[in-house]
Amino acid sequence: MNNIINNRLRKGILDRSIEPAVLNDLTTVGEQMRDQIMKKFGRSLNIREVDTGSCGACESEIIAANNPSYDISRFGINFVASPRHADALLVTGPVSKNMLLALKNTYDAMPEPKFVITCGDCAQNGGPFAGSYYTLGGVKDILPVALHIPGCPPRPLVIIQYLLGYLKG
Amino acid sequence: MSSTSLLFKLQEKLGALLISSSVKYPDEVLLKVKADNFQPCCKTLHEYLRSPVMMLFANDRRKTSNSYEVIAVFAAYVYKSWVQVSIDIPADDPRFPSLAKSIYSANLFEREIKELFGIEAEGHPDLRRLHLHDEVWPVGNYPLRKDFTGTALGSELSPYKFSHVEGEGIFEVPVGPVHAGIIGPGHFRFSVAGEPIINLELRLGFTHRGVEKHFEGRKCLEAVTLAECVSGDSSFAHSLAYSMAVEKICGLKEDLNTGYTRGIFLELERMYNHANDLGGMATDVGFSFPAALASVLKEEILQLNDDLTGHRYLKNINQPGELSLEIDQVKKDILKMSLPQIEEDFAELAQLLNNSASFLDRTENTGTLRQKTAEDLGIVGLAARASGIPNDIRKSFSEIHKEAEMTMAIEQGGDCLARLKVRITEFTESVRLIKTFLAKLTPDRRPNYTPAANWPKAGKALGYAEGWRGPVLYWLETAENGSISRCKIVDPSFHNWPGLSYAVLGDIIPDFPLCNKSFDLSYAGNDL
Numbered sequence: 001m002n003n004i005i006n007n008r009l010r011k012g013i014l015d016r017s018i019e020p021a022v023l024n025d026l027t028t029v030g031e032q033m034r035d036q037i038m039k040k041f042g043r044s045l046n047i048r049e050v051d052t053g054s055c056g057a058c059e060s061e062i063i064a065a066n067n068p069s070y071d072i073s074r075f076g077i078n079f080v081a082s083p084r085h086a087d088a089l090l091v092t093g094p095v096s097k098n099m100l101l102a103l104k105n106t107y108d109a110m111p112e113p114k115f116v117i118t119c120g121d122c123a124q125n126g127g128p129f130a131g132s133y134y135t136l137g138g139v140k141d142i143l144p145v146a147l148h149i150p151g152c153p154p155r156p157l158v159i160i161q162y163l164l165g166y167l168k169g
Numbered sequence: 170m171s172s173t174s175l176l177f178k179l180q181e182k183l184g185a186l187l188i189s190s191s192v193k194y195p196d197e198v199l200l201k202v203k204a205d206n207f208q209p210c211c212k213t214l215h216e217y218l219r220s221p222v223m224m225l226f227a228n229d230r231r232k233t234s235n236s237y238e239v240i241a242v243f244a245a246y247v248y249k250s251w252v253q254v255s256i257d258i259p260a261d262d263p264r265f266p267s268l269a270k271s272i273y274s275a276n277l278f279e280r281e282i283k284e285l286f287g288i289e290a291e292g293h294p295d296l297r298r299l300h301l302h303d304e305v306w307p308v309g310n311y312p313l314r315k316d317f318t319g320t321a322l323g324s325e326l327s328p329y330k331f332s333h334v335e336g337e338g339i340f341e342v343p344v345g346p347v348h349a350g351i352i353g354p355g356h357f358r359f360s361v362a363g364e365p366i367i368n369l370e371l372r373l374g375f376t377h378r379g380v381e382k383h384f385e386g387r388k389c390l391e392a393v394t395l396a397e398c399v400s401g402d403s404s405f406a407h408s409l410a411y412s413m414a415v416e417k418i419c420g421l422k423e424d425l426n427t428g429y430t431r432g433i434f435l436e437l438e439r440m441y442n443h444a445n446d447l448g449g450m451a452t453d454v455g456f457s458f459p460a461a462l463a464s465v466l467k468e469e470i471l472q473l474n475d476d477l478t479g480h481r482y483l484k485n486i487n488q489p490g491e492l493s494l495e496i497d498q499v500k501k502d503i504l505k506m507s508l509p510q511i512e513e514d515f516a517e518l519a520q521l522l523n524n525s526a527s528f529l530d531r532t533e534n535t536g537t538l539r540q541k542t543a544e545d546l547g548i549v550g551l552a553a554r555a556s557g558i559p560n561d562i563r564k565s566f567s568e569i570h571k572e573a574e575m576t577m578a579i580e581q582g583g584d585c586l587a588r589l590k591v592r593i594t595e596f597t598e599s600v601r602l603i604k605t606f607l608a609k610l611t612p613d614r615r616p617n618y619t620p621a622a623n624w625p626k627a628g629k630a631l632g633y634a635e636g637w638r639g640p641v642l643y644w645l646e647t648a649e650n651g652s653i654s655r656c657k658i659v660d661p662s663f664h665n666w667p668g669l670s671y672a673v674l675g676d677i678i679p680d681f682p683l684c685n686k687s688f689d690l691s692y693a694g695n696d697l
Contacts, residue, residue, distance in 0.1 A: 003524055004458055007517070016465050016514070018472065049351045053376040055693045057401025057482050059351050060445075064471065066351075067464035081349035096696075097305045098375045099354060102346050128398045133312050133319050134301075134379035153401070155481065 018069050022157055029157070029164050030075040036167040037076035041087060044076045045167075047117075048086035050106050053135065054093035057153040058120040062090070065156035072160060083109040094122040094135040095142065107143055115146040117166075119159065124148050172198050175248040182217065186210050194417055196566065197251050197631055204256045208266045211241050214252055215272050220244040221547025221664065222268065223251070224642055225278035226657040227286045229315045231260045237288055239265055241275070242631065242644070246565040251631050258288060267293040274547025277663065285381075287311040300377040300696055303327045312382055334360035334368045342678060346375045353692030357681075364677040369670040376696040384656035389415050389625055389647050390489055392656075396643070397484045400660055400694030402445075405438045406636030407643075407658075408487035414632030414645035415489035419625065428569045429606040430496050433504075434483050436599035439637040440511070441470035442689075443592040443599075447518060449686040450589060454531045459521040466514045473507045476500075496610055504607060512600055519593050532585040536672040536684030539583050548668040550639015550661040552688055555591045556583035562635035573605040583672075585687040595637075625651020638662060638690065660694030 018026070037045050051059060065072045066079060080086050083106045095103065107116070118139045121127035126137035139145055147166040149159055172192045179198065180190055186206040193199050202210045215222070224242035231237070236257040243252045258265050267290035268275035277299065279290035284298040287309075297303075301312070307323040333341075339362050346354035354375040360368040380399055384392055396411035397404040409431055416423060423431075448463025471481040477500050478486050486493055496504070522528055538548065543556035553560060554577065561577045563570040578594035580587035629646040639661030646655040669688045673681055 004521065016469055016510075018468070050347055051353050051376070051692075053378050053693070053696075054353070055398045055401035055404070056353060056691060057398075057404070059353065060402060060482070062351050063464075064468060067468050068461050069465060069468045079351060083347075093376065094378060096375060096377050098300075098302045098377055099346065100305070102354065102375070106347055122398075128395050129378045129380070129383060132379040132383045133317070133321070134377050152398075152484070153482070 016069065026070060026157055026160065029161055030072075033075040033077070033160065033164045033167065036164065040167060041076070044078055045088065046078050046080045046086050047088045047090050048080055048083045048106065048110065049090045049092070050099075050103055052091060052093035052099040052103050052123070052139070053096035053129075054120060054122055058092040058122075061151075061153045061156055061159065062092075062119065065159050070156045070160070072156075075160070077163065083107070084111065086110050087114060089114065089116045089143070090119055091116060091123050091139045091143075092119045094126040094129040094132075094137060095139060097134050097136065100136065100142065103139075103142065116143045117147045117149065117163075118145050119149045119151075119154060121150060121152045124150065127152065170248045172196060172248060172250040175245055175250050175252070179214075179252070182213060183210055194630060196249055197253060198245075200252065200254045202254060202256055204258060204265050207239070207241075207254065207256045208268055208271070210254055211243075211268050211275075212271050214243045214254065218243050218245045218252065219544070220246075221274035221544075221549065222272055222278060223549070223640070223664075224644060224657060224659050225268070225275055225282070226644065227282045227288050227313070228646070228655050229286065229313065230257075232315060235260045237263055237286065239282070239288065240644070241268070242642070244560070244640070246560055246562075249566050251633070253631070263288040264291050265289075266291050269293050272547075273545055273667075274664065277667070285311060285313040287314065297330065298374075300374040302374060303329050312379060317382075329372065331358055331370055331372070332368070336362070338362055339367070355692050359678055359681075361678060365675050366673050366678060366681070367675075369673050369681075371666055371670050373666065373692060374696050376693045378693075378697070380697040381656055381658060384653050387653050389418070389645070389651050389653050392653060393488055394485070396658075397487075399658060399697070400662070400691040401482060402442055402691065403438065403636040403638065403641060403660070403694065405434050405483040405487065406634045406641045407660075408484075409435060410632040410634040410636075410641045410643045411645070412487045412489045412632065413634065414630045414643045415647075417630035417632065418628035418645065418647055419489065421490045425569070425609075426495070426611055427492055428567075429610050430492055431487070432567075432569055432606045433496065433603050434478075434486060435634065435636075436603050437470060437474055437477075438483055440596055440599050441467050441474070442637045443596045444470060444515065444518070446592055446686060446689045447522065447589065449689065450532065450585065450683060451522065451528070453682040453686050454528055456522075456525065456528050459518055462514065462518050462521070466511065466518060469507070469511055469514065473503070473511070476503050476507075496607070501607060501610070504603065508600060508603065512597075515596055515600075522589070529586065531680070531683065532589055532687075533582075535585045535676055535680050536669075536687055537582070537584040538668055538672045540581070542671060543583065543668065546667050546671060547664055549664045550635070551591055551595070551637065552588060552665050552668055553639070554578055555580045555587040557581040562633055562640050566633070569606070570602070573602055575602060585683055588687040629655075636661065638694075639665070658697060660691055660697075662690040662692075662695040665690050666695060 310321040356372040451460040540557040632643040
């Protein structure tokens with residue numbers, strides 16, 4: 001602990017900011033987002049993530065949106081550990097048959113009002129796995145989807161921008 | 170030491186067992202035996218080469234020869250070669266003698282063959298399904314058979330039978346498939362006596378997407394985009410192994426510039442994942458500052474990937490025969506400018522972890538996998554090197570890595586700390602390799618190939634790459650028009666999940682996330 005504090009006093013606060021253009025967008029989008037969330041959700045929007053057969057890249061980008069560079073939680077968006085705490089369900093993957101029941105159960109466990117967001121090309125229509133014998137080809141046939149975030153995988157900023165677009169609309 | 174000298178040795182050793190034997194490519198030895206001799210032949214290879222069963226899979230050849238083929242692949246690192254043993258099985262009596270009783274690493278492969286092809290490994294003690302869950306997939310549908318129509322028929326479903334541990338005070342803790350974090354799905358069932366875990370049963374397959382079948386019928390030059398989506402954090406290693414298989418079939422030789430460039434991207438992929446895992450391990454013991462630093466470091470590398478290729482996860486770069494981009498002077502400069510910062514941040518991260526007594530205390534002797542156990546289970550890649558098994562495809566097979574005098578990271582402990590140390594050493598070595606390869610790149614020299622239209626041929630070949638978890642293997646077979654007739658994929662996760670379930674025994678459940686992260690295995694790569 002002492003080492004960490006000493007180091008920081010000596011070297012200053014660690015600052016590895018992202019590209020200026022991205023940072024600009026992020027700040028603008030983020031501030032609008034915070035206002036929207038304050039208005040519509042009273043402080044924070046809680047999201048539960050479910051992977052229904054994604055390759056892991058979408059998860060990695062969602063995690064990246066939470067890292068100190070993007071820090072999505074400062075705009076009022078939290079990723080929560082239980083569907084019981086969630087306002088929204090964020091689904092990735094082309095819905096493997098094995099995950100159908102778990103996906104439905106997770107949705108059912110969420111309190112009303114709630115909405116579903118899909119993230120990544122797979123979750124929209126199966127993406128590269130459309131037509132496979134074991135995927136159901138997208139979430140929209142299973143749950144009511146309010147918002148889709150495109151990409152393979154969508155970048156953290158894109159995730160944040162699409163969320164804002166939806167909250168505004 | 171070459172495939173030819175290995176072939177002579179094997180002919181001597183196996184002699185009468187062999188029907189035929191040949192060297193197909195400079196790095197593949199093909200053996201054919203009778204089904205009855207499969208078990209003794211594989212046992213000999215397993216012991217002689219000290220290799221687990223690296224791949225074991227079936228291929229439906231009923232149309233041409235009224236039989237199934239089963240192929241086992243062993244690694245011969247010393248000889249820079251892969252040994253493939255194949256047998257033919259009559260279509261009307263699909264059985265073959267099980268290897269799993271004497272070679273543990275064949276276990277999961279045989280279960281897979283049974284569920285996907287309906288070919289039974291006779292004598293296998295446990296043929297429960299892995300990927301096609303009993304609750305959703307009716308009995309008697311074998312999707313990798315060529316005559317499978319695409320939809321499962323029948324309605325006979327059954328519940329999955331977990332193995333139960335019984336005794337006074339023993340209770341079960343079921344976890345998943347939906348976990349608390351932002352992570353893939355899998356079911357873990359802990360049997361616990363007091364605090365220590367006495368059994369962990371993994372039930373995976375939740376992300377099964379039918380990947381192998383999905384490859385079939387596609388043009389081999391185009392399907393590389395599918396290989397990139399098999400396991401998102403190893404997309405470059407997968408596209409590399411896939412491209413290599415296609416290149417071998419089409420008779421293309423990777424030129425040096427392409428080799429160096431691929432070498433650079435392979436290391437970048439290793440670096441962002443290793444940074445991620447160091448952070449993950451810090452998170453799982455509640456050490457938040459290094460965890461945050463690691464996620465910043467990972468982001469730095471992802472942004473570097475983006476600047477170099479336009480894709481943070483290095484997709485859309487590899488193509489059979491070439492790369493869609495080259496590292497020109499501008500990109501060289503970007504790399505040279507970014508690396509010192511990355512090195513500095515990584516050094517600070519490593520120092521933070523190494524200087525924390527409480528962190529070391531949590532990781533040392535936690536999740537231990539001794540060398541003998543790791544060998545018996547057939548553990549590969551990073552986890553194997555942390556248990557003292559010195560195998561690395563880059564080191565043994567790749568000329569450019571040999572030329573760069575790559576040093577292999579190796580630890581003896583087999584615990585979480587050893588896996589952490591291997592990552593730290595590998596990260597530093599990756600930076601050095603990138604610098605070495607950069608210096609050797611000749612600018613603005615595009616390779617000359619025959620037009621792509623002439624490439625596709627009928628053939629089969631094994632492609633391989635040392636991803637950050639370990640060896641990524643693609644066995645590919647194409648038809649005359651270049652469409653894929655069979656693609657078997659093995660991600661190192663498939664070998665290593667049993668290692669995790671063994672490593673946690675005797676530890677307590679609160680240490681499980683740490684052990685899990687120290688392996689950091691892919692769900693998607695395992696389930697396919």
